[in-house]
Amino acid sequence: MPYPCSGSAFERAKSVMPGGVNSPARAFGAVGGTPLFFERGQGAFLWDIDGNQYIDYIGSWGPMILGHAHASVIAAVEEAARRGTSFGAPTEAESALAALIVAAVPSIEKVRLVNSGTEATMSAIRLARGYTDRDLIVKFAGNYHGHVDSLLVAAGSSAATLAVPDSPGVTPGVSQDTLVLPYNNPQQLADTFAAHGDKIAGVIFEPVVGNMGCVLPDPEFLLVLRELTRKHGALLICDEVMTGFRVAYGGAQSVFDIDPDITTLGKIVGGGLPVGAYAGRAEIMDHVLPAGKVFQAGTLSGNPLATAAGIAMLTELRDNPPYEQLELRGQTLASGLSAAAKSAGVPHTLARCGSMMTLFFNPNPVRDWDTAAKSNTTAYGRYFWRMIGRGVYLPCSQYEALFLSAAHSDEDIAKTIAAAQDALTDS
Numbered sequence: 014m015p016y017p018c019s020g021s022a023f024e025r026a027k028s029v030m031p032g033g034v035n036s037p038a039r040a041f042g043a044v045g046g047t048p049l050f051f052e053r054g055q056g057a058f059l060w061d062i063d064g065n066q067y068i069d070y071i072g073s074w075g076p077m078i079l080g081h082a083h084a085s086v087i088a089a090v091e092e093a094a095r096r097g098t099s100f101g102a103p104t105e106a107e108s109a110l111a112a113l114i115v116a117a118v119p120s121i122e123k124v125r126l127v128n129s130g131t132e133a134t135m136s137a138i139r140l141a142r143g144y145t146d147r148d149l150i151v152k153f154a155g156n157y158h159g160h161v162d163s164l165l166v167a168a169g170s171s172a173a174t175l176a177v178p179d180s181p182g183v184t185p186g187v188s189q190d191t192l193v194l195p196y197n198n199p200q201q202l203a204d205t206f207a208a209h210g211d212k213i214a215g216v217i218f219e220p221v222v223g224n225m226g227c228v229l230p231d232p233e234f235l236l237v238l239r240e241l242t243r244k245h246g247a248l249l250i251c252d253e254v255m256t257g258f259r260v261a262y263g264g265a266q267s268v269f270d271i272d273p274d275i276t277t278l279g280k281i282v283g284g285g286l287p288v289g290a291y292a293g294r295a296e297i298m299d300h301v302l303p304a305g306k307v308f309q310a311g312t313l314s315g316n317p318l319a320t321a322a323g324i325a326m327l328t329e330l331r332d333n334p335p336y337e338q339l340e341l342r343g344q345t346l347a348s349g350l351s352a353a354a355k356s357a358g359v360p361h362t363l364a365r366c367g368s369m370m371t372l373f374f375n376p377n378p379v380r381d382w383d384t385a386a387k388s389n390t391t392a393y394g395r396y397f398w399r400m401i402g403r404g405v406y407l408p409c410s411q412y413e414a415l416f417l418s419a420a421h422s423d424e425d426i427a428k429t430i431a432a433a434q435d436a437l438t439d440s
C-alpha cells in the first residue's frame with residue numbers, strides 16, 4: 014500500500030460523506046485507484062498526508078494561477094479575517110473587486126458577485142431568460158457550466174435535440190428547454206436558429222473548452238455564434254469561469270476577439286476562495302434585482318474574505334502579469350510532452366491555449382465531444398498513476414485540462430517532461 018495515510022483517510026471519509034468526497038472528480042473514478050489526501054500547498058507543489066511531494070498541475074482546477082499560498086493573497090485573507098468574516102451588508106471591497114473586473118474586460122460594465130461558477134451560470138441563464146422573455150437555452154456537448162439542472166444535460170447527440178437529463182433528479186421538464194449542439198459546428202447552429210431562433214433566450218459556451226480536455230474554438234464558429242445570436246435577439250453568454258484571467262488578463266474573449274452579452278467568471282476571480290460572478294453591459298445587468306426584476310440573492314455573496322482574496326489575486330495579475338511567461342513555459346511543456354509521447358510511440362494530440370493544455374491519448378484532432386470521446390482513457394489512467402509515482406500530480410481525468418501556474422519553474426517543467434518520458438515508455 015504505497016499511500017497508507019491517504020488510504021485510511023479515504024475509508025473514514027467514505028463513512029461520513031457520499032463517495033468520500035465533496036466533488037466527484039476528486040474520487041479518481043476516471044483513473045482508478047483511490048484519491049490522495051493533501052495537507053499543504055506552496056508555489057507549484059503539493060504535499061500529501063503520507064509526506065510525498067508533487068509538482069501540481071491541477072491548481073485547484075484553475076484558481077491557483079499564482080501557485081499555492083501566494084503571499085499577497087494569504088496576507089489579504091488574514092487581514093480581512095481579523096475584521097470579521099461576514100456581515101451580510103455592503104462593503105467597499107465588493108465594488109473594488111467589481112471595478113477590477115470591469116477594467117479588465119471591455120464587454121463588462123456591471124458585475125454581480127456570487128459564490129461559485131455554478132451560481133454564476135445558473136444566474137446568467139435566468140437573466141437571459143428574464144431579459145429576452147424567452148425559454149430556450151443552447152449549450153454545446155462537452156461544455157461544462159457547473160451542476161445547474163438545466164445545463165446538466167446529455168452530451169453526444171449529433172443533431173439538435175431536446176436534451177435528455179444527465180442525472181437522476183433533473184426532470185425532463187427542466188431539461189427540455191435546453192438544446193444541445195456539437196461544439197465548433199456553425200452549420201448546426203445555423204439550422205437550430207433557423208428552426209427556433211425566436212424562442213432562444215441565449216447561447217452559453219466555453220470560449221476555450223477545458224471540460225472535455227482542452228479544445229480550441231474555430232474562428233468561424235465564434236463568428237457565426239455572435240452573428241446568429243445578435244440577429245435573432247438571443248444573448249451570447251461566454252462562460253469564462255475557467256478561462257477568465259487564465260488565458261489572458263481580459264479572458265479568452267480578449268484573445269479570440271469575442272464580444273459577449275454576458276460573461277460568467279469564477280475560479281481565479283476568487284483567488285482560491287469561493288467566488289463566482291456574472292457580468293455584462295449595464296443595460297442587461299440592470300435587469301437583476303433590486304435594479305430590475307430578475308431575482309438572485311446570496312447570504313455570503315461578496316463575502317469579505319473571498320473579495321479580499323479576489324482583489325489581491327487580480328491586482329497581482331494586473332501589476333505583474335505572468336501571461337508571457339506562462340505562454341513560453343506552456344510551449345515548452347507542451348512540446349516536451351508531445352515529444353515524449355512521440356518517442357514512446359504513443360498516439361496522441363496535444364491541445365493548448367496558453368497555460369491550459371491536454372495531452373489526448375488520441376491520434377486525431379479533437380474539436381468537439383464526439384472526437385474527444387475517442388481518446389484512450391485507460392492509457393491516460395496508466396500514465397496518470399505513473400506520473401504520481403514520479404512526483405507529478407496531473408488532472409485525474411483525460412477530460413480535464415492541465416494548468417500551469419506562474420510558480421512552475423523551468424526546472425519543474427524539465428522534471429515533468431523527463432517523468433513523462435519515463436511514464437509513457439514504461440509499459
Ligand SMILES: *Cc1c(COP(=O)(O)O)cnc(C)c1O
Nearest residue numbers: 129130131157158159254255279
Ligand atoms: C468550473 C467551471 C464551472 C463551475 O464552477 P464551480 O465553481 O465548480 O461551480 C462552470 N463553468 C466552467 C467553464 C467551469 O470550468
